Amino acid sequence: MSAPIIVLLLVMLVYPVGQLLLLSVHNSSGFTLVEYKRLFASSVYVDVLLITLKVSLWTTFFSVLTGYPIAYLISSLTRERKNRLLFWVLLSFWTSFLVRTFAWVVLLGRNGVINQVLLGLGIIDRPLSLLYNFSAVIVGMVHALMPLAVLTMLSVMENIDRRLPSAAATLGARPGTVFWKVYFPLSLPGVAAGALMVFVTAIGFFITPTLLGGRHQTMITQLIIDQVMQALNWGFAGAISVLLLAVVLLVFLIYDRMVGLSTMAGGSSAARGPKQGGRWSRKLGDVILTTLGNATDAVIALFPKRRKRAANGESLTLRVVVILLLVFLSAPAFLMIPLSFDSASGLAWPPHGFSLQWYRQIVDSPLWMQAITRSMLVGIGTGILSMLIGTPAAFLLVRGGMKGKAAMLAFILAPIVVPRMIIAVGVFYFFAKIGLIGSSFGLVLGHTVVAVPYVVITMMAVLRNYDTRLDLAAHSMGARPWATLRRVTFPILSAGLMSSFLFAFATSFDELTIALFSSGGLSTTLPKQFWDEITMQISPVIAAVSTCLFAFIAVLIWVADRLRRRSLTS
Amino acid sequence: MSASNLQITGLCKRYGDFVALAPIDLDVAQGEFLTLLGPSGSGKTTLLSLIAGLAQPDDGQVRINGVDVTYGAPYERDIGMVFQNYALFPHMTVAENVSFPLQMRKTDAKATRDKVMQALEMVHLPHLAGRYPRELSGGQQQRIALARCMVYRPSIILMDEPLGALDKKLRDQMQLEIKRIHRDLGTTIVYVTHDQEEAMTMSDRICLMNAGSIAQLGTPADLYFRPKSVFVADFLGESNLLDAVVTGRTGDQVQISVQGGANVHAMAYDAVIRDGKTVKLMLRPQNLQIHDGPPDGSINGGTLSAKLTDIMVTGSMTKLYLQSHISDTPPLVAAFPTNRLGRQYEIGQTLGLSWLTADAVAIAG
Numbered sequence: 001m002s003a004p005i006i007v008l009l010l011v012m013l014v015y016p017v018g019q020l021l022l023l024s025v026h027n028s029s030g031f032t033l034v035e036y037k038r039l040f041a042s043s044v045y046v047d048v049l050l051i052t053l054k055v056s057l058w059t060t061f062f063s064v065l066t067g068y069p070i071a072y073l074i075s076s077l078t079r080e081r082k083n084r085l086l087f088w089v090l091l092s093f094w095t096s097f098l099v100r101t102f103a104w105v106v107l108l109g110r111n112g113v114i115n116q117v118l119l120g121l122g123i124i125d126r127p128l129s130l131l132y133n134f135s136a137v138i139v140g141m142v143h144a145l146m147p148l149a150v151l152t153m154l155s156v157m158e159n160i161d162r163r164l165p166s167a168a169a170t171l172g173a174r175p176g177t178v179f180w181k182v183y184f185p186l187s188l189p190g191v192a193a194g195a196l197m198v199f200v201t202a203i204g205f206f207i208t209p210t211l212l213g214g215r216h217q218t219m220i221t222q223l224i225i226d227q228v229m230q231a232l233n234w235g236f237a238g239a240i241s242v243l244l245l246a247v248v249l250l251v252f253l254i255y256d257r258m259v260g261l262s263t264m265a266g267g268s269s270a271a272r273g274p275k276q277g278g279r280w281s282r283k284l285g286d287v288i289l290t291t292l293g294n295a296t297d298a299v300i301a302l303f304p305k306r307r308k309r310a311a312n313g314e315s316l317t318l319r320v321v322v323i324l325l326l327v328f329l330s331a332p333a334f335l336m337i338p339l340s341f342d343s344a345s346g347l348a349w350p351p352h353g354f355s356l357q358w359y360r361q362i363v364d365s366p367l368w369m370q371a372i373t374r375s376m377l378v379g380i381g382t383g384i385l386s387m388l389i390g391t392p393a394a395f396l397l398v399r400g401g402m403k404g405k406a407a408m409l410a411f412i413l414a415p416i417v418v419p420r421m422i423i424a425v426g427v428f429y430f431f432a433k434i435g436l437i438g439s440s441f442g443l444v445l446g447h448t449v450v451a452v453p454y455v456v457i458t459m460m461a462v463l464r465n466y467d468t469r470l471d472l473a474a475h476s477m478g479a480r481p482w483a484t485l486r487r488v489t490f491p492i493l494s495a496g497l498m499s500s501f502l503f504a505f506a507t508s509f510d511e512l513t514i515a516l517f518s519s520g521g522l523s524t525t526l527p528k529q530f531w532d533e534i535t536m537q538i539s540p541v542i543a544a545v546s547t548c549l550f551a552f553i554a555v556l557i558w559v560a561d562r563l564r565r566r567s568l569t570s
Numbered sequence: 571m572s573a574s575n576l577q578i579t580g581l582c583k584r585y586g587d588f589v590a591l592a593p594i595d596l597d598v599a600q601g602e603f604l605t606l607l608g609p610s611g612s613g614k615t616t617l618l619s620l621i622a623g624l625a626q627p628d629d630g631q632v633r634i635n636g637v638d639v640t641y642g643a644p645y646e647r648d649i650g651m652v653f654q655n656y657a658l659f660p661h662m663t664v665a666e667n668v669s670f671p672l673q674m675r676k677t678d679a680k681a682t683r684d685k686v687m688q689a690l691e692m693v694h695l696p697h698l699a700g701r702y703p704r705e706l707s708g709g710q711q712q713r714i715a716l717a718r719c720m721v722y723r724p725s726i727i728l729m730d731e732p733l734g735a736l737d738k739k740l741r742d743q744m745q746l747e748i749k750r751i752h753r754d755l756g757t758t759i760v761y762v763t764h765d766q767e768e769a770m771t772m773s774d775r776i777c778l779m780n781a782g783s784i785a786q787l788g789t790p791a792d793l794y795f796r797p798k799s800v801f802v803a804d805f806l807g808e809s810n811l812l813d814a815v816v817t818g819r820t821g822d823q824v825q826i827s828v829q830g831g832a833n834v835h836a837m838a839y840d841a842v843i844r845d846g847k848t849v850k851l852m853l854r855p856q857n858l859q860i861h862d863g864p865p866d867g868s869i870n871g872g873t874l875s876a877k878l879t880d881i882m883v884t885g886s887m888t889k890l891y892l893q894s895h896i897s898d899t900p901p902l903v904a905a906f907p908t909n910r911l912g913r914q915y916e917i918g919q920t921l922g923l924s925w926l927t928a929d930a931v932a933i934a935g
Contacts, residue, residue, distance in 0.1 A: 166624050167657035169644035170728075171718070172674035181670075185661045290673075 176296025438520020834872025
């Protein structure tokens with residue numbers, strides 16, 4: 001049952017990436033370390049690595065810091081209100097990085113919203129240059145990755161027993177102490193997991209630094225693109241990839257040492273228990289948390305006491321902070337909507353009147369229309385192929401009683417761990433040799449590699465919740481395996497199957513890195529077309545495309561949510 | 571019993587249109603063991619949360635030791651609470667869990683150590699001090715939760731179905747343990763359960779709740795022998811309830827006519843029960859005497875004859891299910907201690923049933 005996924009990963013991940021890594025130590029004259037010597041010969045590349053780490057660390061820090069209150073509030077709400085807040089996080093999460101980064105280009109531009117507002121208020125008298133610097137990159141990256149941090153932390157926070165804070169309060173702990181000594185330590189595995197996910201994604205990012213950063217914010221993946229596209233130096237691209245991969249693996253190793261990788265797979269912290277640090281670090285942590293608790297309580301005590309207290313975890317301050325953060329998260333994409341109907345072409349704020357010309361340009365442009373059609377086809381193809389390959393593997397991992405399940409799962413998740421850029425370059429090299437560049441089939445294969453782990457994870461979660469006694473009941477009534485699958489198992493799992501299909505579809509529909517190299521010159525995918533346009537010139541057509549994409553994603557989330565609800569009520 | 575420790579007046583709570591707690595009054599004496607009993611949704615957990623300060627009432631007052639704490643935070647009340655699934659902090663060891671409330675009270679390190687060991691000894695688990703909660707069995711976690719609550723000697727301990735997750739044997743054992751600790755410490759305990767047997771065994775008084783109000787408040791014997799309503803009679807123990815009309819009353823005794831004609835005697839504790847009133851006649855299964863054929867006239871309560879439809883041996887008790895000859899009456903249950911050498915009954919045979927006046931109660935409604 002797991003043969004297809006193993007074959008896929010061997011052919012599309014292990015072989016191409018292996019080839020790329022091999023290229024870094026092998027040239028026409030045999031084994032060589034010349035590429036690595038070059039990498040460390042001058043400080044240029046080491047500096048880029050340091051900048052990459054610096055950007056990634058700051059992004060991680062701010063994403064977790066701002067994501068924490070959102071995840072905290074969402075985890076404490078009742079189902080109805082939870083879904084309402086979660087929608088905004090999901091909308092951002094699924095909206096293309098391209099769309100959101102483009103929104104920042106417009107927002108921060110010389111005639112952008114921020115400059116216009118500040119000028120209008122008379123706070124400044126000349127437009128500030130907000131773009132192409134370190135802060136712009138950090139703002140864009142945090143905006144891009146905060147939803148990921150929220151969702152990762154949320155999965156841990158939802159497993160924290162809500163009675164524990166109540167218990168602490170009855171035992172005499174004040175709110176600040178309750179949070180720092182009880183809730184916060186329990187949420188730490190979520191913070192660590194969120195930080196890991198954000199860091200690993202950030203380190204392989206190129207969209208935001210390319211569009212929002214200047215020359216001094218070049219990141220390591222941009223170097224790889226340069227080497228492949230401009231310098232055509234595969235060996236050196238391979239060497240940089242090795243460096244990037246080594247950093248990522250090192251981060252995972254440290255994480256495993258300190259937190260344990262098993263917490264990533266949704267295992268609750270309580271079930272596993274904290275890794276025992278030294279006696280002293282534990283003591284130190286306790287002292288810090290006690291101090292933080294006392295300090296918070298002292299601050300709270302400064303405020304006048306209200307007769308009626310708010311319900312648990314819903315202080316007004318927290319709600320205001322979360323709403324502001326959600327506005328930060330959603331507003332940029334929403335600002336695209338008025339700009340896309342602008343009759344002027346400068347993307348300047350405020351818009352000058354209503355027109356549909358930019359939408360007409362999309363419809364009239366064969367480039368855009370072909371890109372949309374192709375992305376749809378490739379997305380659907382990727383969805384179907386990922387389901388066909390991923391679902392049996394998920395069945396095997398959940399139901400099967402074989403040895404080495406953990407190793408198998410780690411292998412299947414490898415495409416998420418290995419930076420996308422490395423896979424993309426490897427696949428490009430591989431496709432170039434076998435002539436698959438520019439073919440839709442090649443793109444489907446490439447996208448399936450990165451989509452299939454999500455399908456497996458989603459299906460595993462769905463299957464774990466499935467009561468296998470229902471199958472046994474069907475068997476006992478005389479249903480044969482196929483009939484059981486068709487009449488009992490699949491109908492119950494249909495919502496789960498549908499949502500993993502959507503997951504795979506969305507992954508492919510939004511995929512840029514692999515498409516960047518392998519989609520070929522003439523017919524591109526939507527993200528690639530978007531990228532080509534945006535790096536050439538900034539026009540309202542892109543705002544129109546952004547608006548369409550945004551609306552499309554909102555509908556997809558709405559449909560997925562409907563499906564999920566239907567499966568809950570049936 | 572000395573002065574009241576917990577005083578509740580006019581306390582009520584609504585969630586939207588749903589009345590979780592109608593205005594109620596309740597006084598709990600120092601050192602009393604009071605059980606809030608009732609079916610799920612009867613408001614007992616709401617009441618407990620209001621006492622603990624985990625929820626806020628819409629109106630009314632909660633006073634602990636004379637101090638108004640109605641809108642005070644949980645940490646300002648002198649209470650302890652044992653939660654349904656224990657709510658032990660998973661990231662702290664047993665000793666850290668038990669010392670947590672002492673640290674909150676800024677107890678010095680040495681006194682904390684001593685008190686923690688004392689509390690752990692009280693629940694017989696001092697050897698588990700260094701373990702984490704997840705390494706303990708359910709029963710052990712329960713004891714640690716108790717220790718964590720007693721260690722700081724709160725004046726009231728609230729327990730929310732603390733034995734709900736344990737199996738029967740362990741539950742019986744823990745009931746004894748909680749009783750012993752209650753005796754030793756003399757703390758006031760407010761205990762929530764939906765298990766009537768548990769309420770009967772443990773409480774000084776039971777507050778039986780239904781649909782957000784108090785159905786009856788009294789000692790277990792009060793509730794069992796002198797139920798004020800059909801709900802109480804039905805909820806505590808098994809009972810046969812027959813429709814009847816009162817024909818005369820002298821003091822606590824009434825003469826009533828059971829549907830179908832028989833005239834019998836019963837006790838009536840409610841003043842509203844007078845001539846002509848429709849009542850329910852309550853007979854506990856174990857108070858019914860079983861006779862072959864019609865019973866003689868020497869019994870002072872009343873008699874009935876009925877056909878045996880089913881026999882069930884439930885272990886210590888044997889239950890006979892009978893259908894009275896009067897139509898439209900619910901099946902009757904009679905019970906007696908199971909004994910191997912006792913007489914044999916056959917399904918379908920007609921048996922006589924009789925009872926003493928003292929065991930029959932007329933209930934309004």
